Each structure stands twice: as C-alpha cells, then as structure tokens.
Amino acid sequence: MTAMTFSTTALPPRARLVTPALLLRFVSIMACSVGFFLPLAAVPLLADATATPGAGNPGLAGGLANGALLAATVVGELLSPWLMKRLGARFVLAAGLALLGAPTFLLLFSVSLPMLAATAVLRGLGFALAIVAGGAVTAALVPSERRGEGLAIAGLVSAIPSLFALPLGVWLSQASGAQVVFVIAGAVPLLALASVHALPLLGSRQASAAVTSSSSVRSSSGIIAGLRSPELLRPALVFAASAAVAGVVVTCVPGALTGAASTLAPILLLVQPAAASAGRWLAGRFGDRLGHNRLFIPGIALSAAGMAAMAATASVPLLIAGAAVFGLGFGALQNSTISAMYERADESLFGTVSALWNAGYDGGMAVGALAIGTLAALIGSTAAFLALALTLPVALVLVRRTSSTTR
Structure with missing residues (x-):
C-alpha cells in the first residue's frame, strides 16, 4: 500500500508594505494635514472678528475666506495631472507644500479680508497639488497586491493629524493668538520639503514595481x-x-x-x-x-x-x-x-x-x-x-x- 504524502510547499511571502520610502512619504502626508486643517476653523473666526461692523451678515467674511480656499482646492486638483505630466509628481508635491506653507506667514502682517482671501487661494492651490501628486506617489510606493491596505494606512496617517488639528487651531488661536497658529501652519509644510527630495520618482524602478501588469486603462494622462x-x-x-x-x-x-x-x-x-x-x-x-x-x-x-x-x-x-x-x-x-x-x-x-x-x-x-x-x-x-x-x-x-x- 503506497504511503500517502502531503505537500508542504510554503506559501509565497507577501510583499513588504511599509518601506523606508513609504515612511518618508508619511512625513509630507502629516505635514499637509497640519498645514491645511490647523487654520481651517481659526481663519473664519478671525475674519468675522475683524470684519467691518455693520457690513452685513456676521458670518459672511469667514464664509468668503474658506470659500476661496475650497474653490482654489478644486481648481488645483483639476490642474494637477497636467502639471505632473510636465514637471513630475515629486516636483508638484514639493510646490504644493511650499504654496501651502509660505503664504501663511503673510497673515502675520495683515489679517484683512483681502489678505485672508488671497492667502486662502494660494494655500488651497498648494493643498490640492500636494494631495493629488502625493496620492499618486503613495500609490506607486505600495505593492499592487496590497495597495488597498497601503492606502488605508496612508489615510489613517492623514486623518489622525487632521482630526486633532482642527480643534487645536481654534484653541491655540483663543489661548495664544492667531499668530501662533499661522507660524505652525506655515512652518510644518516647509520643513517637510526636506523629505520630498529623497522620494523615488514616479516611473523609477521602485515605483513602477508597484504597478500591476494587468492594468486595464492605458492612455495619456490628464x-x-x-x-x-x-x-x-x-x-x-x-x-x-x-x-x-x-x-x-x-x-x-x-x-x-x-x-x-x-x-x-x-x-x-x-x-x-x-x-x-x-x-x-x-x-x-x-x-x-x-x-x-x-x-x-x-x-x-x-x-x-x-x-x-x-x-x-x-x-x-x-x-x-x-x-x-x-x-x-x-x-x-x-x-x-x-x-x-x-x-x-x-x-x-x-x-x-x-x-x-x-x-x-x-x-x-x-x-x-x-x-x-x-x-x-x-x-x-x-x-x-x-x-x-x-x-x-x-x-x-x-x-x-x-x-x-x-x-
């Protein structure tokens, strides 16, 4: 009677998910969340407080400030693929962080409604460029067979700072003044620029390894x-x-x-x-x-x-x-x-x-x-x-x- 044998072939190991490059990408993810959400609720309150008395709806100034921010964000999101095609994802990510952070320092000198609206437009464009280009870089850094899990982790890395930054910005503004909020919100994205240079270029060997060979949509970007x-x-x-x-x-x-x-x-x-x-x-x-x-x-x-x-x-x-x-x-x-x-x-x-x-x-x-x-x-x-x-x-x-x- 022939002895029964069983295969003991080991399952292939799963691709590593959290790599040094992905950890480096987490730096700009967190910086983007802090830079965007820390002043998000504080700016409308400041705009309403500094609005001309008797100028109409007391919430109008704050609505205009954040409305400009969100409108610019949508415009920036639609322009980002065109810019990435010409300048590269890493450059667009860096430009987004710079636009999100640097204009915030202008609010240390003036918080008039025109200045709040102008800086909001620049910051909205910066946020859009950073999240679109950064999202593409993140997707390329995680293995295709574990991309859903990798994107979920990146989402948590973004969500946790934003969850705390929104109320923290209001509290800091009330406790220490809006200038403290502006300094932090401006400095954090600029400091994160140092991490972008070390990220692999989209299309490099490290990034392209994450792209599945069975992709069903192949056409010009935009x-x-x-x-x-x-x-x-x-x-x-x-x-x-x-x-x-x-x-x-x-x-x-x-x-x-x-x-x-x-x-x-x-x-x-x-x-x-x-x-x-x-x-x-x-x-x-x-x-x-x-x-x-x-x-x-x-x-x-x-x-x-x-x-x-x-x-x-x-x-x-x-x-x-x-x-x-x-x-x-x-x-x-x-x-x-x-x-x-x-x-x-x-x-x-x-x-x-x-x-x-x-x-x-x-x-x-x-x-x-x-x-x-x-x-x-x-x-x-x-x-x-x-x-x-x-x-x-x-x-x-x-x-x-x-x-x-x-x-």
Missing part, C-alpha cells in the same frame, strides 16, 4: 482622460455620492439637532470621522483579498442606513448609531473606490486617478450640503435627510455597470 474612462469615472461618482452625504453630515445635521440631542454636535463630528477611519482600514484589509468592487454595495448600504438614522434629529441613540454606521460605510467607500481606480490605471494615470477622486470628494461634499440645505428650507430637515438616504442607493446602478465592465 483629467480629460479620466472623465472619458468609464472604468475610472464610475467609482469616482460612487464615492462622490457618498461624499455628498458626508457634506450634509458635517454641514447640515449639527444645526438641525433638536431637544436633548442639540448638544451632541461635537460628539457627532467626532464619531463619524473615527468610524470612517475604521471603515477605511477594514476596507483596505479585506478589499485586497476579496476585490474592492465587492465593497461598493455594503458601503452604499451602510451610508444610506446611517443617514436615515440621523434623520431622527431629536433621538440621541439613533444619531450616535447613525453617525457610526455612516462613518463605516463612508470609510469603506473612501478606500475601495480609489483602490479600484488605481487597480485599473497605468502609472501614467495615477495623477489623474488622484485628481478625479479628490475632486469627487470635494465636489460631492459641496453639492450635497448645498442641495440638502436648500431642500430642508422647503420641506424640513428630517424629510430632506430621509430623501437623501433614499436617493443614495441610485448609485447602485453605477456599481452594477462597473462590475459588469470589470468582468
């Missing part, structure tokens, strides 16, 4: 290339739909709370991004193994369920649970959509992927907040929030077409 590619555009639109809900959660829900829940706004705004970070990490862990497309439907379902729960603006348990559930779904879509886009793109389109996804993020948040704010004035907050929750599953049509194209 934002138009992304808009013409359904394989890239559909995941971006799926995420933009969820980002529209996020814009409502941040902008509209806190002001609509009633009764005992009216004091929950700070907790709500802490629970949602914390849950989103957890959702993003889980999506990175499981997306690489199961397929990033498979997480689109659970992400949409969780986002819609969370928004529906938060429509109960007077119920403390439903609000907290809704913020947590929505955060998990939003975080899952954050990671799965951009991972799926990178998976389908050649390295020449990495900048386009980053720009398209970030533009969907910012544009979705702005459109969602504006649309639901207008609708709430007509039919009430609760009905508007429920309408948004019921509308979100329409994005499933895009998911189905994306899955069909992939197969």
Whole structure:
C-alpha cells in the first residue's frame, strides 16, 4: 500500500508594505494635514472678528475666506495631472507644500479680508497639488497586491493629524493668538520639503514595481482622460455620492439637532470621522483579498442606513448609531473606490486617478450640503435627510455597470 504524502510547499511571502520610502512619504502626508486643517476653523473666526461692523451678515467674511480656499482646492486638483505630466509628481508635491506653507506667514502682517482671501487661494492651490501628486506617489510606493491596505494606512496617517488639528487651531488661536497658529501652519509644510527630495520618482524602478501588469486603462494622462474612462469615472461618482452625504453630515445635521440631542454636535463630528477611519482600514484589509468592487454595495448600504438614522434629529441613540454606521460605510467607500481606480490605471494615470477622486470628494461634499440645505428650507430637515438616504442607493446602478465592465 503506497504511503500517502502531503505537500508542504510554503506559501509565497507577501510583499513588504511599509518601506523606508513609504515612511518618508508619511512625513509630507502629516505635514499637509497640519498645514491645511490647523487654520481651517481659526481663519473664519478671525475674519468675522475683524470684519467691518455693520457690513452685513456676521458670518459672511469667514464664509468668503474658506470659500476661496475650497474653490482654489478644486481648481488645483483639476490642474494637477497636467502639471505632473510636465514637471513630475515629486516636483508638484514639493510646490504644493511650499504654496501651502509660505503664504501663511503673510497673515502675520495683515489679517484683512483681502489678505485672508488671497492667502486662502494660494494655500488651497498648494493643498490640492500636494494631495493629488502625493496620492499618486503613495500609490506607486505600495505593492499592487496590497495597495488597498497601503492606502488605508496612508489615510489613517492623514486623518489622525487632521482630526486633532482642527480643534487645536481654534484653541491655540483663543489661548495664544492667531499668530501662533499661522507660524505652525506655515512652518510644518516647509520643513517637510526636506523629505520630498529623497522620494523615488514616479516611473523609477521602485515605483513602477508597484504597478500591476494587468492594468486595464492605458492612455495619456490628464483629467480629460479620466472623465472619458468609464472604468475610472464610475467609482469616482460612487464615492462622490457618498461624499455628498458626508457634506450634509458635517454641514447640515449639527444645526438641525433638536431637544436633548442639540448638544451632541461635537460628539457627532467626532464619531463619524473615527468610524470612517475604521471603515477605511477594514476596507483596505479585506478589499485586497476579496476585490474592492465587492465593497461598493455594503458601503452604499451602510451610508444610506446611517443617514436615515440621523434623520431622527431629536433621538440621541439613533444619531450616535447613525453617525457610526455612516462613518463605516463612508470609510469603506473612501478606500475601495480609489483602490479600484488605481487597480485599473497605468502609472501614467495615477495623477489623474488622484485628481478625479479628490475632486469627487470635494465636489460631492459641496453639492450635497448645498442641495440638502436648500431642500430642508422647503420641506424640513428630517424629510430632506430621509430623501437623501433614499436617493443614495441610485448609485447602485453605477456599481452594477462597473462590475459588469470589470468582468
């Protein structure tokens, strides 16, 4: 009788995820978050405080300052792929950090509304260049078979500083003066410039090793290339739909709370991004193994369920649970959509992927907040929030077409 034998062949080792180059990239990620978010809430407060008395709406000056910042950010995101094609991702990342940091020092000499708006435009452009070019560099630095997990870790490295920088900027401004905020927000991105020079160039051997040989989208780089590619555009639109809900959660829900829940706004705004970070990490862990497309439907379902729960603006348990559930779904879509886009793109389109996804993020948040704010004035907050929750599953049509194209 022949003896039965078993194969003991070892599984191939997984590619190393956190490399010295990726750790170096984390420096500019954290610097970008600190430089952008530290003054984000402090500047509108300062603008309103220094506005001419009797000039109209007391919140108008602050809105103009941050409006200029966000508008410039979207413009910069759309221009970034064109600049990267001509100057290189590393140069554009360095230019973004310089534009984000250096103009902030001008506010040490004047905080008039024209100066606040002008520096906001420059800083918005800088932030856009840094996140788009930096995102492309990050994607190229992580192995393709672990890209979802690598992007999730990079997302956490960005999210944690931004989570603390926003309230810290307000506290520092009140405790020590806005000048301290401006010095820190200006110095940190400039100091991070030293780390950019040592990053590998996009297209080098280290970076190109991260690009899958089965990329299905291969064309000239640029934002138009992304808009013409359904394989890239559909995941971006799926995420933009969820980002529209996020814009409502941040902008509209806190002001609509009633009764005992009216004091929950700070907790709500802490629970949602914390849950989103957890959702993003889980999506990175499981997306690489199961397929990033498979997480689109659970992400949409969780986002819609969370928004529906938060429509109960007077119920403390439903609000907290809704913020947590929505955060998990939003975080899952954050990671799965951009991972799926990178998976389908050649390295020449990495900048386009980053720009398209970030533009969907910012544009979705702005459109969602504006649309639901207008609708709430007509039919009430609760009905508007429920309408948004019921509308979100329409994005499933895009998911189905994306899955069909992939197969």
